[in-house]
Amino acid sequence: MSSWSVVVPAKRLAVAKTRLQPLTGAPGGDHGALVLALLGDTVAAALACPRVGSVVVVTDEPAAADLVQGLGARPVPDRPDRGLNPALEHGAGLADGPAVAALSSDLPALRPDELAAALTAAEASPRCFVADRQGTGTTLLTAVGTALRPRFGRGSAREHRSGGAVPLTGAWPGLLRDVDTPADLRAALELGVGPRTTALVRRSPTLALALGAAR
Numbered sequence: 545m546s547s548w549s550v551v552v553p554a555k556r557l558a559v560a561k562t563r564l565q566p567l568t569g570a571p572g573g574d575h576g577a578l579v580l581a582l583l584g585d586t587v588a589a590a591l592a593c594p595r596v597g598s599v600v601v602v603t604d605e606p607a608a609a610d611l612v613q614g615l616g617a618r619p620v621p622d623r624p625d626r627g628l629n630p631a632l633e634h635g636a637g638l639a640d641g642p643a644v645a646a647l648s649s650d651l652p653a654l655r656p657d658e659l660a661a662a663l664t665a666a667e668a669s670p671r672c673f674v675a676d677r678q679g680t681g682t683t684l685l686t687a688v689g690t691a692l693r694p695r696f697g698r699g700s701a702r703e704h705r706s707g708g709a710v711p712l713t714g715a716w717p718g719l720l721r722d723v724d725t726p727a728d729l730r731a732a733l734e735l736g737v738g739p740r741t742t743a744l745v746r747r748s749p750t751l752a753l754a755l756g757a758a759r
């Protein structure tokens with residue numbers, strides 16, 4: 545199979561990634577910049593993956609739409625107030641071709657070759673998923689020639705498995721390392737993150753201090 549369509553969800557900045565707020569302090573500080581850096585590094589890695597033909601980003605956030613459009617992805621408006629899974633179904637419905645993958649937007653250590661390896665492995669079954677490093681969440685859900693049926697949210701790995709998706713495992717540490725908490729961001733930085741997240745951490749004294757303090 546030549547090419548996958550990847551769907552990435554992104555909430556409005558004001559309500560996104562609240563568990564990272566202890567790192568970024570008051571609203572209006574670096575919080576929006578951090579959420580955008582995580583998204584930008586994730587989308588750039590997906591676009592650089594040779595198995596990926598297109599990336600659709602479902603968002604009502606103008607700054608996120610501008611960012612991903614500049615990278616070469618296609619922003620599409622969200623379905624307001626419907627939540628994460630309807631947003632992914634909406635994006636999957638707009639994707640090209642029979643091979644569709646939902647990818648978390650908070651994977652700054654993702655490498656294109658890891659995503660390529662996971663997508664290649666996913667071609668063996670109609671629906672597959674990659675659990676996050678804790679084993680409870682999901683970072684990638686794939687469907688080939690069938691509906692995606694996303695069940696992201698708390699305990700999504702169990703939901704995806706019980707819904708018939710096949711769990712995939714492999715040597716892809718960046719694909720597993722979603723960033724929900726300050727500890728996750730430190731772990732991602734240790735793996736090596738993309739240029740947007742690296743630059744933000746370097747130029748933000750608040751973030752650097754908070755990351756050091758959260759150690």
Ligand SMILES: Nc1nc2c(ncn2[C@@H]2O[C@H](COP(=O)(O)OP(=O)(O)OP(=O)(O)O)[C@@H](O)[C@H]2O)c(=O)[nH]1
Nearest residue numbers: 553554555560561562563602603622627628631649
């Ligand atoms: N487009 C869209 N994206 C969503 C929606 N809900 C969640 N997401 C995105 O899905 C990803 C995972 O969602 P969550 O783990 O709930 O993240 P979050 O709500 O931003 O983080 P916390 O506030 O820390 O729980 C994040 O990138 C969110 O931006 C939604 O309704 N629409």
Ligand SMILES: C=C(OP(=O)(O)O)C(=O)O
Nearest residue numbers: 681682696697698700724
């Ligand atoms: C929504 C999910 O992720 P998070 O860990 O970002 O809450 C999920 O894993 O299904």
